[in-house]
Amino acid sequence: MNIRECTDADIPHLVTLWQECGLTRPWNDPEADIALARRYAGSTVLVGEVDGAVIASAMAGFDGHRGWIYYVAISPDHQGKGLSRPITAAAENWLRDLGCPKVELIIREGNEKVLAVYDALDYQREPRMLMAKWLVEPPAPSADMGDRLLDVTITYLEMTARPDRPMPHPPATEQPLSLQRLHEPTVSYYRYLQHTVGDPWLWWERRLKSDGELAAIIHDDAVEIYVLSLGGVPTGFVELDFRAMPTEAEVAYFGLLPEFIGRGFGPYLLQWAIDCAWNRSPAPEKLSVNTCTLDHPKALAGYQKAGFEVVGQETKQVPDPVRAGHIPKSVKILTPGY
Ligand SMILES: CC(C)(COP(=O)(O)OP(=O)(O)OC[C@H]1O[C@@H](n2cnc3c(N)ncnc32)[C@H](O)[C@@H]1OP(=O)(O)O)[C@@H](O)C(=O)NCCC(=O)NCCS
Structure with a gap:
């Protein structure tokens, strides 16, 4: 698998990948998420391609204290082949190069099955509670986003x-x-x-x-x-x-x-x-x-x-x-x- 930074041409393929992997949500416009992450020096979107097709992704961002990884996805056709390891490692390396000492990620309730994957990738489960607040008006779920x-x-x-x-x-x-x-x-x-x-x-x-x-x-x-x-x-x-x-x-x-x-x-x-x-x-x-x-x-x-x-x-x-x-x-x- 060849791993590189996302280009404009990858965007529709990434959106499809995330939809196939059940990662899109009505309140997250995937294209806007990609654009935002690519706009800042402290964040990036990585894609993994096999035979010219985008089949893997990871988004990484460093907030000056911790690094965060989002949108880790392997296309359903390629799951179970160990490919989450290199794409996650690439995101970790990208963060490490920025001086980031520790990486964290969020697993949605209902997606507990991926806990075993991250265990295998040496992530530790930490007793934390996650809270969040919108700093802008939350986006209204759009009927065109394809993710009802x-x-x-x-x-x-x-x-x-x-x-x-x-x-x-x-x-x-x-x-x-x-x-x-x-x-x-x-x-x-x-x-x-x-x-x-x-x-x-x-x-x-x-x-x-x-x-x-x-x-x-x-x-x-x-x-x-x-x-x-x-x-x-x-x-x-x-x-x-x-x-x-x-x-x-x-x-x-x-x-x-x-x-x-x-x-x-x-x-x-x-x-x-x-x-x-x-x-x-x-x-x-x-x-x-x-x-x-x-x-x-x-x-x-x-x-x-x-x-x-x-x-x-x-x-x-x-x-x-x-x-x-x-x-x-x-x-x-x-x-x-x-
Ligand atoms: C999560 C996801 C990226 C993992 O990719 P994958 O191709 O299914 O998993 P991999 O084949 O890369 O497995 C990675 C490691 O986890 C282990 N693993 C996978 N499933 C496991 C299970 N059910 N129990 C124990 N270990 C498991 C594998 O053995 C492998 O370890 P190894 O390299 O030491 O052998 C992929 O399933 C996916 O895209 N899921 C939908 C999107 C998603 O939920 N993303 C995560 C958001 S937090």
Whole structure:
């Protein structure tokens, strides 16, 4: 990774990186933050590039007493490769060169998972309380900033025994219905299914994956993708993920194309997939699934009806994936209340 100071041309890429990493907030205009940090001799914005693409960042500033590091980010495609170490070291070196003796950084509540990263980078946790006050009128959250936060409640469900019910009956259709497992699907076909089924419900995580990362998932033998077709036309798909443990399946994705919602295909496909998982040898010990308040309003009840039981719930905020540019603005969003 090549690390250097940010140039004008990097700014849009930095903003995208920060949005992808969930670092933008309605009250922080990223472009204004970059401009301010680049204006003064005591602060800078560093970028890390791989193959000409900006994939890492760190902002550093020295206040004459302590140095501060902000906006440490590694693009989701490059996380987990140890790249936070060189970009953070570059920010530390930049501060050290100014005579700065000690560096500090702030971790937002809710982002506790990065504590382990900074532990690995030799940062010490210090018993301090942080207080802050705006010295200018706080900026009003702008609708154009692309970083509205959505409140999302995620419900986790599990099933630890095969549900006691008869085999599901397919809905009556004029055209023949068929269920097929996809073997080594092309990334383009998988993206077609993901986007057509998931965009209206704001499924954005898989949109952040590169073609290589997606291929590694969907071509893994422990990932089973089944498509329900009507007259040869896909109506929906379900993705069973056994990667964590061969005896535990997660219903990672399940959904219908918008044209086929409300015609009985959903419960049939879900029950069929559940039976499919239980029919494996050795039989699974557990099936899990989660649904959230961005999903179809009947999704939770549908999973419960299919035999899943709620085992937990959490509420968090996620950046709006449409405003963040992950999902095209042209998509008709079906998420309730969006
Ligand atoms: C935080 C962030 C920059 C870390 O980058 P990363 O690519 O995920 O992490 P790295 O692969 O560089 O790991 C750095 C070190 O932390 C360790 N580490 C990472 N995750 C860990 C975990 N869950 N538990 C223990 N150690 C962990 C790694 O082993 C590595 O140590 P090593 O070099 O000694 O092996 C990145 O995840 C990110 O951009 N997150 C979103 C933005 C964010 O939250 N930024 C921080 C704001 S305060």
